[in-house]
Amino acid sequence: MVTVASETTGPASELRVLRPDEWEQWYDTLLRAFGGVPEPDEERALWHELTEYDRFLGAWDGDAVVGTAGAFSFRLTVPGGTAVPAAGVTAVGVAATHRRRGVLTSMMRRQLDDVRQWGEPLAVLTASEPGIYGRFGYGAASYQLAADIDTARVSLSVPDGTDDVRLRYAEPGDVVRECEAVYARLVPERPGMLARHRPAWERVGLLDPESGRDGASPLQCVLAERGGEVVGFARYRVKLGWGPSGHDGTVILKELYGLDPAAQAALWRFLYDIDLTSTLVVRGRPVDEAWLYQVSDIRRCLLSKRDQYYVRLVDVGAALAARTYQAPVDVVLEVSDGFCPWNAGRWRLSGDAKGASCERTTDPADLALSVRELGAAYLGGVPLTALAAAGRVRELRGGALTEASVAFGSAVAPWLPHGF
Structure with a gap:
């Protein structure tokens, strides 16, 4: 159980794993956060069946649900064809009565800590409001x-x-x-x-x-x-x-x-x-x-x-080592990650079309970027050169940007086949 501190005046809320007997009330709160339009019975029943209770959270103010979030367990194809464990972040909503009290931040904090503990190197989502998730390290990775x-x-x-x-x-x-x-x-x-x-x-x-x-x-x-x-x-x-x-x-x-x-x-x-x-x-x-x-x-x-997919690297080393690279690459990345500080620091990525490794290093950095940019580039659909032109990636060694951008690319555009 986590108690959520209020960012403004008002009661704190309790954050806990969802129980089966709470689902109906929890789901009604989620629907209200998305406008309150009832779902058809067959759709509601399907999402009920798909709920993985140990991976879903509710924030409570007394006996009222004021926040919802979940993370489906998926296996996600990455460049090279490997299916990598990934948390499919879903059902994120906060009651309008409890805005700006830290409810969303607390759920994102707990969720990413859980995903790390589960050993899943990636978290992915589709965003109803794209401006929300960048501050939690998610980057738009596909269109x-x-x-x-x-x-x-x-x-x-x-x-x-x-x-x-x-x-x-x-x-x-x-x-x-x-x-x-x-x-x-x-x-x-x-x-x-x-x-x-x-x-x-x-x-x-x-x-x-x-x-x-x-x-x-x-x-x-x-x-x-x-x-x-x-x-x-x-x-x-x-x-x-x-x-x-x-x-x-x-x-x-x-x-x-x-x-x-x-x-x-x-x-x-x-x-x-x-x-x-x-x-x-x-x-x-x-x-x-x-x-x-x-x-x-x-x-x-x-x-x-x-925009479509938003990707968040929960474990930078494991995530970057899980995919292949369409051209040989040997580059040191200086990664900033204020929300998941275990990712921050320098990582040496070495790889090609056959495989890769990504380990901590003290060698001088070749590129500097945040985990958000790594998420955007991870599936091969967003070039690092474009992110650099936007001022979001800095080249520290001449030639490193082109080398890494070509390597991170994918011959096939990334795509999410259905929502979750």
Whole structure:
């Protein structure tokens, strides 16, 4: 138990691990922090099932919950394909009645201490308000793409072999095993992807409350097959519409995965060609997908990009040694970390595409940066050179910045496949 000192006048709060009999009250407090809109019963039940009680915290003022935070246990793909233990920070909220009393800071403090004790070198999150988490050492490490594609005017060129892929409809709930097998094969190929180690996570992609459809159809699914093997799938909804000139329907993509370029192209082409529709709405996709280079008119895709993953190195040495580097690197990093001081100091990182080591050193530093910048660069999607141009990384040895920036990069953009 931790007592949270108040930053302003008012009662202190008690911070403790969540108990199963407290979940309903705890979750109601979380929902109120996010506007108080009730969730559908099936969604609430799923998050209840996914709760890992020994990893979730509640802050209490008497018999009232005033703060919530949790950390799912994940395995996260890092550059090189290794799945690294990571804490998926989630459900962070503070009651509006208890703002500016140190509740959030105390939860972040306790949580990162716990993550370190659990031996997990990384913590990751998605931020409802990006300005909050930088002070706790989280850096924006990946971005997601959105598009509203005018499929009536944008055509798609596809690679050889696309016509060899057979598509068939399936009920989403009937083909979960086949879809999860495709997903699992893709997890090692892209930094940021999460291994779904609990069956309940498979159902996140199947959530389909009527209240969330905004007039669109129930969730639909199409499988891509070749030689009797499932090589991809797409889950989507269709929202029909009619204007003065005729149909004006929209396809709303929820998920799409393909094991190879032809499977992916077959699924994208299918979504383009659905009858009575002229717009394909795409959200939360990788920024380097092939379809971006297959469309006839990129301007009519109305692209936008926004932040996605935030990464925090809880153990700098273990985290940097867990990934590989796309070019040889031997660099001494001077790391500042005011919130987790065990990370502060000099670290020698030596590595290449086969592996790496990262150990304490007293040698002169080559680069100086905070743990926040290390988090931003960790998955290979944010160049250290860009952070240096922003004044957030200092080069202390000539040539060290370019060497490290190239090494930290990834040939495939990092991406979070689903929220948590």
